[in-house]
Amino acid sequence: MPHVRTCLSLLGAGSLLLAGYADGDPFLGQHLLYLSSYAHIEAKAFDGVRIWGNAGTIWRDIEPVRGQFDFSRMDGLVAAAGARKLDVIHTLGQTPFWASSRPWEIGNMGFGAAAPPKNMNDWSDYVSQVVNRYRDRIGAYEVMNEPRVPEVVRAISPGFYSGSTAQLVEMTLRVQEAVRKNAPAAKVICPAMDGETGPARLQYFLALGGGKYCDVIGFHFYLAHQSVADYRSLLGRVRAAMKQNGIGDKPIWDTETGMMVAQSGYNVRPREPTGPLSVVYGDTEAARHMAKQVLAALQGGVARTYWFAHDSSSMGSTLPDKNTGELNALGVAYRTLRTWLGGTTLGVCTVGDALGDCSLMRGQQRYARIVWGEHDSRTSLMAGKVRRLALLDGSMRNVADLTSDDQPDTLSNHFQDPMLLVY
Known part of the structure; x- marks a missing residue:
């Protein structure tokens, strides 16, 4: 399970940034x-x-x-x-x-x-x-x-x-x-x-x-x-x-x-x-x-x-x-x-009601991000070297297999649902 250390600084009314790690596994x-x-x-x-x-x-x-x-x-x-x-x-x-x-x-x-x-x-x-x-x-x-x-x-x-x-x-x-x-x-x-x-x-x-x-x-x-x-x-x-x-x-x-x-x-x-x-x-x-x-x-x-x-x-x-x-x-x-x-640590992370972006680390490498509120497309995800996209319903898709009718914004319920982007 992840090992998280916390160092919080206020970014604004809707989000916080976590830089570093805090004691204790999620x-x-x-x-x-x-x-x-x-x-x-x-x-x-x-x-x-x-x-x-x-x-x-x-x-x-x-x-x-x-x-x-x-x-x-x-x-x-x-x-x-x-x-x-x-x-x-x-x-x-x-x-x-x-x-x-x-x-x-x-x-x-x-x-x-x-x-x-x-x-x-x-x-x-x-x-x-x-x-x-x-x-x-x-x-x-x-x-x-x-x-x-x-x-x-x-x-x-x-x-x-x-x-x-x-x-x-x-x-x-x-x-x-x-x-x-x-x-x-x-x-x-x-x-x-x-x-x-x-x-x-x-x-x-x-x-x-x-x-x-x-x-x-x-x-x-x-x-x-x-x-x-x-x-x-x-x-x-x-x-x-x-x-x-x-x-x-x-x-x-x-x-x-x-x-x-x-x-x-x-x-x-x-x-x-x-x-x-x-x-x-x-x-x-x-x-x-x-x-x-x-x-x-x-x-x-x-x-x-x-x-x-x-x-x-x-x-x-x-x-x-x-x-x-x-x-x-x-x-x-x-x-x-x-x-x-599981098996990750929490890296730099913003959490807000409308926008979120939390990096999950394995060792020193960013393994994935949990995001919501982002307007990602298949093209932008592939350019960012995202290989897979997972949803809270447990499903996972290869980004390369997404079509124009099956973009991340559609899959993630108009960007509101947190989804996992795996690198």
Whole structure:
């Protein structure tokens, strides 16, 4: 996989230039919600999987009664991922009714789930049980999914976490202690904030010292308009919060991102009037946005991206019939982009909504470019010694075989879709 080092300088409102390389290989992961979905997944089909929200994997399912643990469904998911050589991260949390400090509060995962435990030792015991069981079979443990941080954002519902930020910092410390003791090679991911208010919530968490207990800053880059500009804005604010709190050198992982896709299910409709859930995209349009977002992430030094979700019925990358394992255009594009990036390094790169040009290097030689928005013709490509042209749908054509009716601008959907030019 590519090895990218980042040195960014602003070219303009719509693009960035990357000159040089940044630490970390591009990593494209997925969420798989159902054990049955693994039947259609080949070994190393992508780089890793995040286990979050799957039935039987949250705290309230694993320990329904104090001291009585049920890992049966979690075992199956971890084993299935391991058999396919997929790196695993797991998101902790969702308090059982018996342990909850507010057992009758209705959170996203049920009564009492969003509240912190009334006794933090119960949290430590649960985390220690999980980490001791899976040790390094799980590569990283994420502390919490999308906490609201009520000191910063007015909470309209308990969501996934309704406690104080000070309590969240303590829970993060206790995760670090359990991981260092039982799985020292595994990483701790800070609670993953999300969306437009996420940087402010992250800033508050880090200001209370939470960042020193994490190896990785997790963030969910859900975008209001699926634009590179939106992505860059969020990433810039995340980095500013990290720098302000003295942890600017820690890696950033996008542990959950995606968009609503019509071809993921039946009657997929907008859920909110504005924001990431306000628009339903066709799968080809979603593929275009996804590819640009991933390249913007690599260019910005984000070490990992996890797409949500391979087998969802609204934000996934498979067809509505999950039993077939057949990919829609978004799923094919995600697989194709990972193939393009394999075995290369990222060279000079501009990423914008309307224009993009990223060189892929093999050693000191430019192997290929990922481009969009360029008005290339067969003649100009041949003059530039481009031998092949590949599209996000996985197809590849020899440039010499293109005809006047089959030019790059036609193949690339009016220049909007990223395509690969191979030298």
